[in-house]
Amino acid sequence: MSLVKTYRVGALSTNCYVIQDSATKKMAIIDPGGISAALDKTIKDLGSENFEYIILTHGHFDHIRKVKRYKDLTNAKVVINKNELDFIFDKSLNLCHDFGPKALEPFTADLVLNDGDIINLGKTRIKMLHTPGHTKGGACYICDKYLFTGDTLMKNTMGRTDLKSANIKEMANSLKRIGELKENYIIYPGHGDMSSLECEKKNNPYLRKALNDSNIY
Numbered sequence: 001m002s003l004v005k006t007y008r009v010g011a012l013s014t015n016c017y018v019i020q021d022s023a024t025k026k027m028a029i030i031d032p033g034g035i036s037a038a039l040d041k042t043i044k045d046l047g048s049e050n051f052e053y054i055i056l057t058h059g060h061f062d063h064i065r066k067v068k069r070y071k072d073l074t075n076a077k078v079v080i081n082k083n084e085l086d087f088i089f090d091k092s093l094n095l096c097h098d099f100g101p102k103a104l105e106p107f108t109a110d111l112v113l114n115d116g117d118i119i120n121l122g123k124t125r126i127k128m129l130h131t132p133g134h135t136k137g138g139a140c141y142i143c144d145k146y147l148f149t150g151d152t153l154m155k156n157t158m159g160r161t162d163l164k165s166a167n168i169k170e171m172a173n174s175l176k177r178i179g180e181l182k183e184n185y186i187i188y189p190g191h192g193d194m195s196s197l198e199c200e201k202k203n204n205p206y207l208r209k210a211l212n213d214s215n216i217y
């Protein structure tokens with residue numbers, strides 16, 4: 001994989017990413033939670049037909065709000081974890097009611113994945129890890145040396161565990177699982193700055209606690 005572009009979108013400054021397979025130039029958008037003029041330009045410049053997937057880390061409104069728009073622009077397949085499907089239409093889960101009834105244009109998922117499932121973006125393998133805790137079907141995606149963590153693991157922090165379908169024990173287990181991955185992945189989170197797994201293991205208090213003591217929650 002050669003390209004990771006970051007776009008900050010929406011009122012909550014969600015990180016939306018574009019990744020590209022270097023061999024075939026095929027691309028995917030991760031978490032189009034808002035409109036970005038820069039993302040629109042990337043799609044125009046690199047060719048909407050080269051976008052294969054819209055990959056979702058989870059179903060909160062700030063990560064899915066413009067899926068329909070970008071699906072229409074690219075004809076890409078929407079990828080989501082099986083346990084997160086309710087979020088697409090349930091406003092009490094995706095929380096889009098906070099921003100008015102028309103905030104989320106309906107869309108359908110095309111590829112519903114389970115933990116460990118792999119999709120191919122050109123010659124790049126993208127593996128889904130089901131990491132519940134922030135939401136019941138939250139997911140992280142490994143591709144090459146990159147780890148897209150959504151709102152599960154963020155630089156020096158973790159996602160909220162007080163929202164509907166969140167579970168702090170599951171979050172601790174998910175953080176532990178991420179922390180036990182062998183490679184020093186580059187972390188691309190759902191909000192805030194990028195990091196690395198080694199940095200997070202040193203500095204992130206939630207990840208450290210999850211790794212050192214599974215009974216603290």
Ligand SMILES: [Zn+2]
Pocket residue numbers: 058060134151159
């Ligand atoms: Zn979230």
